[in-house]
Amino acid sequence: MNVVTIERKVLEKNDAVAAQNRQTFQEHGIAVLNLVSSPGSGKTSLLERTLEHLNSTLRVAVIEGDVQTDLDAQRVARFSVPAVQIVTRGGCHLEANLVREALQNLELAGLQLLFIENVGNLVCPSNYDLGEAAKVVVVSTTEGDDKPLKYPAMFRNAAIMVINKIDLLPYVDSSADTLSENALRINPALRIFRTSCRTGEGIAQWCDWLRAQVPGR
Amino acid sequence: MNVVTIERKVLEKNDAVAAQNRQTFQEHGIAVLNLVSSPGSGKTSLLERTLEHLNSTLRVAVIEGDVQTDLDAQRVARFSVPAVQIVTRGGCHLEANLVREALQNLELAGLQLLFIENVGNLVCPSNYDLGEAAKVVVVSTTEGDDKPLKYPAMFRNAAIMVINKIDLLPYVDSSADTLSENALRINPALRIFRTSCRTGEGIAQWCDWLRAQVPGR
Numbered sequence: 001m002n003v004v005t006i007e008r009k010v011l012e013k014n015d016a017v018a019a020q021n022r023q024t025f026q027e028h029g030i031a032v033l034n035l036v037s038s039p040g041s042g043k044t045s046l047l048e049r050t051l052e053h054l055n056s057t058l059r060v061a062v063i064e065g066d067v068q069t070d071l072d073a074q075r076v077a078r079f080s081v082p083a084v085q086i087v088t089r090g091g092c093h094l095e096a097n098l099v100r101e102a103l104q105n106l107e108l109a110g111l112q113l114l115f116i117e118n119v120g121n122l123v124c125p126s127n128y129d130l131g132e133a134a135k136v137v138v139v140s141t142t143e144g145d146d147k148p149l150k151y152p153a154m155f156r157n158a159a160i161m162v163i164n165k166i167d168l169l170p171y172v173d174s175s176a177d178t179l180s181e182n183a184l185r186i187n188p189a190l191r192i193f194r195t196s197c198r199t200g201e202g203i204a205q206w207c208d209w210l211r212a213q214v215p216g217r
Numbered sequence: 218m219n220v221v222t223i224e225r226k227v228l229e230k231n232d233a234v235a236a237q238n239r240q241t242f243q244e245h246g247i248a249v250l251n252l253v254s255s256p257g258s259g260k261t262s263l264l265e266r267t268l269e270h271l272n273s274t275l276r277v278a279v280i281e282g283d284v285q286t287d288l289d290a291q292r293v294a295r296f297s298v299p300a301v302q303i304v305t306r307g308g309c310h311l312e313a314n315l316v317r318e319a320l321q322n323l324e325l326a327g328l329q330l331l332f333i334e335n336v337g338n339l340v341c342p343s344n345y346d347l348g349e350a351a352k353v354v355v356v357s358t359t360e361g362d363d364k365p366l367k368y369p370a371m372f373r374n375a376a377i378m379v380i381n382k383i384d385l386l387p388y389v390d391s392s393a394d395t396l397s398e399n400a401l402r403i404n405p406a407l408r409i410f411r412t413s414c415r416t417g418e419g420i421a422q423w424c425d426w427l428r429a430q431v432p433g434r
Contacts, residue, residue, distance in 0.1 A: 006223050038255045038256040038257060038337070038339075038360075039255040039339045039360055039364055039367070039368060040255055040357070040359065040360025040361045040364060066367055067340060067367060067368055067369075067370070068366065068367055068368070068369050069363075069366050069367050071363055071366065071367065090340075090370060092309065092338070092340035092341050119340065120255070120339065120367070120368070121309070121338060121339070121340050121341075122255075122256045122337065122338070123284060123307075123309035123336065123338050123341070124309050124338075124340070124341065140257070140359060142257065142357060142359040142382065142385065143255075143256055143257025144257045146286075146288055147256055147257060149285065149286050149288065150256070150283055150284060150285055150286050150288065150289075150337070151256060151284055151285070151337070152284075152285050153284075153307060165359065167388070168359065168385065168388055168389070171384070171385055171388055172385070173415075198390075
């Protein structure tokens, strides 16, 4: 029981800081998306293709969350956007206070879009509000089409699902349609995109939607 | 600090129960492997191909751990092996006491090999000893070859790595050699297998190794 009580306190404290973050984002008119997924679903590749496609038409920044290494921040920084790496040193998810600290390293004035790439983990990050406008769950076609049923909290708490690596569909036994159906069973309001970071398919539609999220545009 | 102290107590308690489990397994001469990975790396498919290949030449049982659903236990049970499903209801990893409870539903006498398929999560299960002889980390080629660097604890605590979905290597940008090198940088003692559950490549070598793990054979 002790552990459950402590966990509730941790979540309450997190929610309070997340509310502060959200207010900060709203004051600056920044659209903030929290990217969540299994390890290796292609969150960073999606960011790379997104930054390439947006091609500096929006002022974008990225906060990278990883258990270890700053490999992802390095990849993203190549696109000349401000990138801050949070290393959790074993921690399985980002929390709102880590994001709040990371914000001190970003110039918020004039920023329009902020991506927070969470630790690759389809379980723990689902409980933690970071102050984002929405969670975007990225699922690759190679993970199988049953993931929404097996990890329902993440799909319930996300507003958007990106089905990534659709170029690999001919070579795997899973179906993007079944994946979508399973996800909509868990969360009928989920908005769904299909992308391939290798071929570029679907990136334009995803970026059109991103542009529409920026306040005042 | 409170949370860290509680976590240490949870881990100590877990280790004590894991030691009991280990003693139980040793008394019955059962080789026990704890399969860990990202969601969708193919742990259950690997079990299916393994059970098919072993073709009842060993007495095998499976404990399935999932956040939700008994889909995996159903898949495994088709191969006429005893299968027990643990549903963690949101919990991000298996703990030794859950395995201990699951054991009450298995006939241990005569059992030779027990697979415990953990929750799909490359972070949290690394800290939890279940009483297994070894952790087997399964990584699919589609997850990218940087995973050992980004999630080092899991690769440090595993004794075996199975690189799965090698049939997809021609279609992805990651290299099995680089993945192996990165993993061996984290854990030079790691034993590595390469498998494809679609083509069956590597399954025989993996099963030969499994047979050699059974005590007294």
